Amino acid sequence: xxxxxVGVTRWRxxxxxxxxxxxxxxxxxxxxxxxxxxxxxxxxxxxVDLVTAGVTGDQFGVxxxxxxxxxxxRKVPAARIGVGSGxxxxxxxxxxxxxxxxxxTLLITGGDADRATHEIAVDRLVLDVTDVRADIAAxxxxxxxxxxxxxxRGAVELGGTRDSFGLQAQTVRLRDVRATxxxxxxxxxxxxxxxxxxxxxGTRSCP
Amino acid sequence: MRxxxxxxxxxxxxxxxxxxxAAGAAPWVPSADxxxxxxxxxxxxxxRAPDVRISDLAAIVEDQPxxxxxxxxxxxxxVMLRFARIELDQVTLDQNRAGFTLAITDGGSGSKAASxxxxxxTVELWGVLRSLRICLSAGCTDVRPLVPLLPSLIASGRLxxxxxxEDLDIDIYALRAKAPAGDFGLRLPGGRVTVTGR
Numbered sequence: 590x591x592x593x594x595v596g597v598t599r600w601r602x603x604x605x606x607x608x609x610x611x612x613x614x615x616x617x618x619x620x621x622x623x624x625x626x627x628x629x630x631x632x633x634x635x636x637v638d639l640v641t642a643g644v645t646g647d648q649f650g651v652x653x654x655x656x657x658x659x660x661x662x663r664k665v666p667a668a669r670i671g672v673g674s675g676x677x678x679x680x681x682x683x684x685x686x687x688x689x690x691x692x693x694t695l696l697i698t699g700g701d702a703d704r705a706t707h708e709i710a711v712d713r714l715v716l717d718v719t720d721v722r723a724d725i726a727a728x729x730x731x732x733x734x735x736x737x738x739x740x741x742r743g744a745v746e747l748g749g750t751r752d753s754f755g756l757q758a759q760t761v762r763l764r765d766v767r768a769t770x771x772x773x774x775x776x777x778x779x780x781x782x783x784x785x786x787x788x789x790x791g792t793r794s795c796p
Numbered sequence: 797m798r799x800x801x802x803x804x805x806x807x808x809x810x811x812x813x814x815x816x817x818a819a820g821a822a823p824w825v826p827s828a829d830x831x832x833x834x835x836x837x838x839x840x841x842x843x844r845a846p847d848v849r850i851s852d853l854a855a856i857v858e859d860q861p862x863x864x865x866x867x868x869x870x871x872x873x874x875v876m877l878r879f880a881r882i883e884l885d886q887v888t889l890d891q892n893r894a895g896f897t898l899a900i901t902d903g904g905s906g907s908k909a910a911s912x913x914x915x916x917x918t919v920e921l922w923g924v925l926r927s928l929r930i931c932l933s934a935g936c937t938d939v940r941p942l943v944p945l946l947p948s949l950i951a952s953g954r955l956x957x958x959x960x961x962e963d964l965d966i967d968i969y970a971l972r973a974k975a976p977a978g979d980f981g982l983r984l985p986g987g988r989v990t991v992t993g994r
Contacts, residue, residue, distance in 0.1 A: 653898060653991065666895065666991050666993060668898065668991050718989070719990065719992075720988070720989070721988070721989050721990075722986075722987065724984070724985050724987065725985075725987035726980040726983050728975055728978075728979065728980040728982075729975070730833075730972065730973070730974050730981070731971075731972070731973040731974075731975075732834045732970075732972055733968070733970070733971035733973075733982075734836050734840065734968060734969060734970055734971060735834045735835070736834075736835045736865040739835055752837060752839070752865050752866055753837060753893065754837055754841065754891050755837065758981070760980075762980070
């Protein structure tokens with residue numbers, strides 16, 4: 590690992606998975622260029638929690654998808670959530686796995702403690718979830734039971750399974766989000782204060 | 797008493813209709829907007845709520861089947877409803893498919909209920925009604941036999957601004973909500989979305 594200080598912010602840049610055993614349970618890609626992060630997180634096993642105090646954005650879509658999981662790439666249904674251009678109020682991802690008979694938690698966190706700010710800019714956010722709780726508000730023209738294959742995130746198809754449920758809206762506001770996720774993709778993650786990636790012994794949860 | 801109330805509500809509605817007709821009510825004119833403006837999925841979403849409140853009911857039209865994905869059409873009993881807003885207490889939306897169930901729920905009621913639409917907004921839905929009891933001054937009754945009367949009552953302007961309903965159970969093939977600028981057309985304050993394999 591290499592540490593790089595940018596202004597008053599200390600960044601820990603991780604170019605690959607941290608340990609061979611953890612690689613079997615997690616595929617985590619982080620790349621940094623020009624001050625922005627590209628985050629891609631695919632859970633191969635174990636449970637993954639995502640917590641954020643809020644998400645606001647536009648070009649909002651929800652579509653049922655069949656996502657491959659596990660070593661055998663068995664397809665499992667999930668709800669794919671897409672936001673074209675958005676901002677997040679704090680971020681925490683906790684991936685709990687058993688390695689060599691012992692529990693570990695991969696913990697990714699970032700953000701400030703101010704609930705009044707959505708300090709993290711995210712564009713083209715995609716989450717595959719099996720369970721999400723939130724105060725949900727969708728605005729503009731809302732279309733419910735849209736053919737999932739036609740649901741867009743901006744001008745791009747969300748990848749919904751044909752002849753499945755979809756929802757489309759022009760804007761979205763989510764508060765107090767707690768989700769169980771399979772995949773997280775944030776191609777353009779910017780302005781993340783206090784960004785940390787840690788591997789912790791034991792079973793940990795997002796606050 | 798319950799049987800008497802059930803008989804009274806239709807009589808009250810017929811009375812309202814007679815007055816409205818005598819006053820020369822204007823006929824309902826269908827919207828010029830595309831129906832419904834997107835291609836719906838062929839399997840409906842089942843929406844259930846023990847208590848609902850419908851604001852500014854503007855239209856209810858029978859026999860409005862719509863085109864669905866895969867070259868299919870919704871059943872002949874599809875009704876189209878147009879209103880400004882609906883609040884739904886303890887609502888569940890679920891869709892059972894081969895291998896999994898999608899569920900969207902909100903356990904809130906009253907001021908914390910889920911809602912679709914808003915003041916000055918428009919909600920249109922196409923669905924097949926399994927049950928709904930509307931509650932007027934004379935009591936609550938099954939709305940389905942009364943659907944042929946409702947368009948004239950709406951045109952007469954004699955329905956309450958907010959209609960309370962019980963035991964809503966409807967298969968929705970498509971729903972479109974437009975809210976005024978700055979407002980939200982869909983709110984689930986205590987929302988939960990789950991996808992469960994079966």
